[in-house]
Amino acid sequence: MKRITILFTCLLLSSFLFAQNNPKIGTEKGVREKLIRIKNALPDIKKNLTRKNEMWTDEYDVKFDMGNGIILFDEDDGEQSLNIRYTTSYFSGTAADFQNYYKTLTATAKEVFGKTYDYDSTNEEKKWSTSFFEKGKDIFKSRIRIYITCSWMFESLGPDIAIEVYSRLKEASKKEEGDEGGY
Numbered sequence: 312m313k314r315i316t317i318l319f320t321c322l323l324l325s326s327f328l329f330a331q332n333n334p335k336i337g338t339e340k341g342v343r344e345k346l347i348r349i350k351n352a353l354p355d356i357k358k359n360l361t362r363k364n365e366m367w368t369d370e371y372d373v374k375f376d377m378g379n380g381i382i383l384f385d386e387d388d389g390e391q392s393l394n395i396r397y398t399t400s401y402f403s404g405t406a407a408d409f410q411n412y413y414k415t416l417t418a419t420a421k422e423v424f425g426k427t428y429d430y431d432s433t434n435e436e437k438k439w440s441t442s443f444f445e446k447g448k449d450i451f452k453s454r455i456r457i458y459i460t461c462s463w464m465f466e467s468l469g470p471d472i473a474i475e476v477y478s479r480l481k482e483a484s485k486k487e488e489g490d491e492g493g494y
Contacts, residue, residue, distance in 0.1 A: 336397060336404035336472075337412040345377050346423045349393065353455050354478045356384065356391040378474070393476040399469030406463040409470035410439070413461035416472065417441045420459060428457070437464040454479040 352359035357371060361384050364370035373382040378395040379402075385392045397412070404412070420443065421430060428443040431450070440460040444453035456477045463470035 333399075333401055333403040336402040336408050337415060339377070342377070342416070343419050343423065345375060346420055348375065349476060350423055353476075354480060356393060356476070356478050357386060360384070360393070378472075390477060390479045392478070393474075395474040397472040399471070404470070406470045409461055409463065409472055413439055413459065413472050416474070417459050420457065424457065428455070438462045454481075 349356075349360070360373055360375075361371035362374055364372050371384050371386075373384050373393065376382065378397045379400065383394040385394070397409070417432070420441070424430070424443050427446060429446050430441055430443045432441040433439070438460060439462075440458060442450055443455075443457035444450045445455055450456060458475045458477075459472070460475075461470065461472045
């Protein structure tokens with residue numbers, strides 16, 4: 312019984328000592344610089360921002376971290392994408408904290424992308440979004456599209472912010488020039 316009590320006490324103490332608090336949403340450093348890095352890498356995200364995964368030969372990893380820690384890269388039919396997430400699994404904060412950070416992120420993105428991209432914002436009851444697209448084109452004809460969304464729809468999941476970057480390479484654009492629908 313004495314050993315069980317000691318073991319239980321050690322486990323309890325270690326859980327307190329090694330427990331980690333998630334950082335508060337909005338405390339990530341270098342976000343502006345990372346957005347500039349993404350902008351400078353466009354349109355060829357794969358060539359400019361990724362390296363081959365050492366374990367999986369057909370997979371690519373982004374060379375830096377942002378948001379929850381891992382930026383997901385995907386390539387499909389000549390379109391490349393990045394997906395960056397900020398969730399309550401990695402960051403602490405209320406829905407209002409996430410909404411405030413969304414405002415900060417979009418203001419920073421407007422500074423970074425504003426000279427070469429137009430943007431459009433919509434605010435719905437439980438979701439806000441801002442879309443960036445090439446100047447002189449609409450969202451459907453733009454080869455490069457950036458979406459920043461903040462959602463607090465499901466209380467059980469908590470609020471989240473997503474940054475999605477899509478880049479359609481020129482080769483793919485030439486194939487689709489005859490299409491009226493764009494995407």
